[in-house]
Amino acid sequence: MNKPLRRVAVAMMAMIVLLLANATYVQVIRADALRNHSGNSRTLYQQYSTPRGQIIADGKLLASSEPTGNERFKYKREYADGPAFAPATGYFSFVYGTGGVENAENEVLSGTSDSLALNRLQSMLTGQEKQGGNVELTLNPAMQQAAYDQLAGSGVRGSVVALNPQDGSILAMANSPSYDPNRLAVLSSDEQQQAWNELREAPDDPLVNRATSTLYPPGSTFKLITAAAALESGEYDYDSEVTAKSSIKLPKVDTQLPNYGGSTCGTLPTAPLWEAMARSCNTAFAEIAGDVGEKKLRETARSFGFGQELDVPMRVTPSSVGDIENQAQLYQSGIGQFNVRMTPMQNAMVAAAIANDGEVMKPHLVDKTLAPDMSVLDSTDSEELGRAVSPEIAHTIRDMMVKAEQYAGDEGKISGVQIASKTGTAEHGEGKNPHGWYVAFAPAEDPQIAVAAVVEDGGNVGASATGSKIAAPVARAVIRAGLQGGG
Amino acid sequence: MAATSTNPENREAPGTGTTGGAATPTTPTRRGTELVLLGFAAVVVTCALTLVNLNLESQPTNQILYYGLAFLALFGLAHLAVRRWAPYADPLILPLVAVLNGLGLVLIHRIDIGNAAEAERSGDAFSPAAPSQVLYTALGLVLLTLVLLLVKDHRTLAKYSYTCGLVGLVALALPAVLPSVIAPNINGAKLWIKLGPLSFQPAELAKILLLVFFASFLVSKRELFTTAGRRFLGIDFPRARDLAPVLVAWAASIGIVVLERDLGTSLLFFGIVLVMIYIATERAVWIAIGLSLFAAGCLAAYSLFGHVQQRVDAWLNPMTSDAGYQLRKGLFGMATGGIGGSGLGGGRPSIVPYAENDFILAAAAEELGLLGLAALLLVYLLLTARGLRAALAVRDSFGKLLAGGLAFAMSLQVFVVAGGVTGLIPLTGLTTPFLAAGGSSLVGNYVLVGLLLRISDASRRPQQPSKPQPRQPPIAEAHTELVERPR
Numbered sequence: 001m002n003k004p005l006r007r008v009a010v011a012m013m014a015m016i017v018l019l020l021a022n023a024t025y026v027q028v029i030r031a032d033a034l035r036n037h038s039g040n041s042r043t044l045y046q047q048y049s050t051p052r053g054q055i056i057a058d059g060k061l062l063a064s065s066e067p068t069g070n071e072r073f074k075y076k077r078e079y080a081d082g083p084a085f086a087p088a089t090g091y092f093s094f095v096y097g098t099g100g101v102e103n104a105e106n107e108v109l110s111g112t113s114d115s116l117a118l119n120r121l122q123s124m125l126t127g128q129e130k131q132g133g134n135v136e137l138t139l140n141p142a143m144q145q146a147a148y149d150q151l152a153g154s155g156v157r158g159s160v161v162a163l164n165p166q167d168g169s170i171l172a173m174a175n176s177p178s179y180d181p182n183r184l185a186v187l188s189s190d191e192q193q194q195a196w197n198e199l200r201e202a203p204d205d206p207l208v209n210r211a212t213s214t215l216y217p218p219g220s221t222f223k224l225i226t227a228a229a230a231l232e233s234g235e236y237d238y239d240s241e242v243t244a245k246s247s248i249k250l251p252k253v254d255t256q257l258p259n260y261g262g263s264t265c266g267t268l269p270t271a272p273l274w275e276a277m278a279r280s281c282n283t284a285f286a287e288i289a290g291d292v293g294e295k296k297l298r299e300t301a302r303s304f305g306f307g308q309e310l311d312v313p314m315r316v317t318p319s320s321v322g323d324i325e326n327q328a329q330l331y332q333s334g335i336g337q338f339n340v341r342m343t344p345m346q347n348a349m350v351a352a353a354i355a356n357d358g359e360v361m362k363p364h365l366v367d368k369t370l371a372p373d374m375s376v377l378d379s380t381d382s383e384e385l386g387r388a389v390s391p392e393i394a395h396t397i398r399d400m401m402v403k404a405e406q407y408a409g410d411e412g413k414i415s416g417v418q419i420a421s422k423t424g425t426a427e428h429g430e431g432k433n434p435h436g437w438y439v440a441f442a443p444a445e446d447p448q449i450a451v452a453a454v455v456e457d458g459g460n461v462g463a464s465a466t467g468s469k470i471a472a473p474v475a476r477a478v479i480r481a482g483l484q485g486g487g
Numbered sequence: 488m489a490a491t492s493t494n495p496e497n498r499e500a501p502g503t504g505t506t507g508g509a510a511t512p513t514t515p516t517r518r519g520t521e522l523v524l525l526g527f528a529a530v531v532v533t534c535a536l537t538l539v540n541l542n543l544e545s546q547p548t549n550q551i552l553y554y555g556l557a558f559l560a561l562f563g564l565a566h567l568a569v570r571r572w573a574p575y576a577d578p579l580i581l582p583l584v585a586v587l588n589g590l591g592l593v594l595i596h597r598i599d600i601g602n603a604a605e606a607e608r609s610g611d612a613f614s615p616a617a618p619s620q621v622l623y624t625a626l627g628l629v630l631l632t633l634v635l636l637l638v639k640d641h642r643t644l645a646k647y648s649y650t651c652g653l654v655g656l657v658a659l660a661l662p663a664v665l666p667s668v669i670a671p672n673i674n675g676a677k678l679w680i681k682l683g684p685l686s687f688q689p690a691e692l693a694k695i696l697l698l699v700f701f702a703s704f705l706v707s708k709r710e711l712f713t714t715a716g717r718r719f720l721g722i723d724f725p726r727a728r729d730l731a732p733v734l735v736a737w738a739a740s741i742g743i744v745v746l747e748r749d750l751g752t753s754l755l756f757f758g759i760v761l762v763m764i765y766i767a768t769e770r771a772v773w774i775a776i777g778l779s780l781f782a783a784g785c786l787a788a789y790s791l792f793g794h795v796q797q798r799v800d801a802w803l804n805p806m807t808s809d810a811g812y813q814l815r816k817g818l819f820g821m822a823t824g825g826i827g828g829s830g831l832g833g834g835r836p837s838i839v840p841y842a843e844n845d846f847i848l849a850a851a852a853e854e855l856g857l858l859g860l861a862a863l864l865l866v867y868l869l870l871t872a873r874g875l876r877a878a879l880a881v882r883d884s885f886g887k888l889l890a891g892g893l894a895f896a897m898s899l900q901v902f903v904v905a906g907g908v909t910g911l912i913p914l915t916g917l918t919t920p921f922l923a924a925g926g927s928s929l930v931g932n933y934v935l936v937g938l939l940l941r942i943s944d945a946s947r948r949p950q951q952p953s954k955p956q957p958r959q960p961p962i963a964e965a966h967t968e969l970v971e972r973p974r
Binding site for chain 2: 003041
């Protein structure tokens, strides 16, 4: 029986050899074709198999990838204080893609950026897991948190943007309502879908980044631009006398344009320009707009950034003066009504330009990108977008804004800090409560923070809302957080 | 074959082996080798478990050491049983089984982790397979010990050959005839018997019982198969009536597995019977007859049964056919693993449905790579080769045939399942011996290994000059006599 047994042994060996040959065919020869096959879900999961880089701001970890134990999605994105920082971080969803910095800096965060090629090679050679690079934001976490708390804490809709006037760093960019990006990063696609649908169908558009994408009528805050145009024309200075009427008739139409509350601009028939600014007199600025003309007004607005494409790195919707067909519309546009539309980012840029001696700095959110070992790959240099006004004019407007601050209410005032500001109360349709605006920088003599805050639809106050009532306290809290480290 | 054999039996003192080693120093028991190799197997398995732990659970725990020690203790007990009741057994068999079983446990645990995380994500119910596999391992080792304890001489089994055959057939038929309440249809096959929480596959036990029957039957009828017959086309064909019993048993088992829709078991039984007839008769004509029958059977099954057509379709078009889903996922996993594999815990084996049992080799190939798969296949080759070695060395024909059959059974099972998983042959529902999750298969294979250990012990046990034996000379030499029948 031993002869057939030996043959059986040979047959058994032959079977193993066949298996080995076939395994070699599958795992070596045909491996590439199989790996790249369109039905191979592993290729898709591969994207979620490496830890994505962190998003950091001033030492605070905003977004990080945590291991899940799930072998399809090996890492899960986690956001600290998700809703407060969502306008900056954005979201990372394997169903709905990415938003915010997660989208704009995806190549660095996922590790596919060219600047990380060396790291990739290194991890390939050492057999270490591939890692994404990190992104350090310019945000001041205390200011960002203060901005979000101010808005969301009182349950109002609105947005706050704070900039460093000298270099254009975005110090805060908050919206209300916001969303929690953690809900879009959960592993269950059903839960993601539910969260996404809820957010999409929510009445107040929590997914929209109001700071960069929503265009609001700027109201009286636009008077800063009208004043700049007037000063640049050379026909006006700090003390130029302008009308103090409580109401004027718009040219060629039978419509009156009143001051807020129907009040006069002081006690005299005329008032100096600074007082018209401080008291935010509509009649005076409407006439000034009519005087300097549409062309000059547009030019000045453009020099502050209107109508220009901007990525910070998320796209900022260009602000616009809007179509102006006649003198009456020009009057209205001069006080920021009619078709003038601004994003909170643009309004913050106006304040920042005045604070920065008339120079507009390009706002940016990404301070630097870092390799996995935290060595710097690239840091964002501050970039000038152009000069809006001369330093002298900037200083003149600043002085007017210091006066204006005296009329902007007291709520949230910071003792010992001189703020230069301009409020705005923007009508946006019959029967709707006005949007309240407040743009400011501080300290006035040595500006470190420029801020624009908008609170929609009268906030919690209703029809009697003004910028000084609803928006000023929000912005002042942000300034306080920035100057006093959150105190 | 031992032509000058006196009596190899000396079963009066079972313990003599251990001490008897000293009496016959020329034949070492080699139990020390076995113990060292078991220790090595424990180290390999513990290292594998540590890798899984490091890759998936991120914090190494001391518990792994306890698991490793428990594993060593479990197989240490089996080692003691072998030392006591089969002291001359082949020293490689138990360590090879230990390493397969241990790696199987690690892989199952690893796939459990993946399945648990995925169940958490999708919200499905999940129960781990590893804990029950540990229990079945213990039960398997107990049964192995019982085999060594109760079957003091493998030749006693021949006395019960007809009982074995009958019980085997009944066990095989049981799931097919029992109502679905007790024998449910799982994944299209009716193989299981479920009694409350317990479920088992009687075919695993039936396989061994029928092997015993065939071995005994073929040995007793050997001369009929070789001598009588009619010449046709230059080939000696056996007489029809001599063929009848084998054909009946064969047809019955084939019929049953076709009724139970289990192609794998069908193929396995057929192959085993064929090879055992070949070993018994030393005539290749049986292989030719068998293969012709096999070809006819394949054609008939393909044209008759939808589920067979599906399997063939999945095999030929794994990338496009619906039925090829599982095979496709497995091949993707193998390709992703490549030559070196993703490392234990580094891949995504749980993407493949039933990765812990039917497709455990695909999981191994993904995480351990072609190298790991080749190593596993070579362990199987080594294990079955040791079985054949026992068959070659043992002195009695029944032992030869039984050991050869058992070794070939395992070898063929590995070929059928590995070939199916890697796309070499159509996929059938067989489990990978010792690796795959599944109690019946594990326990059955331990019984099989117990028999191999017993036969290898008989083959290496020194022939001590002993009292004259009143019994017959070994059956292998008794060509002209009838073998002892069960009384």
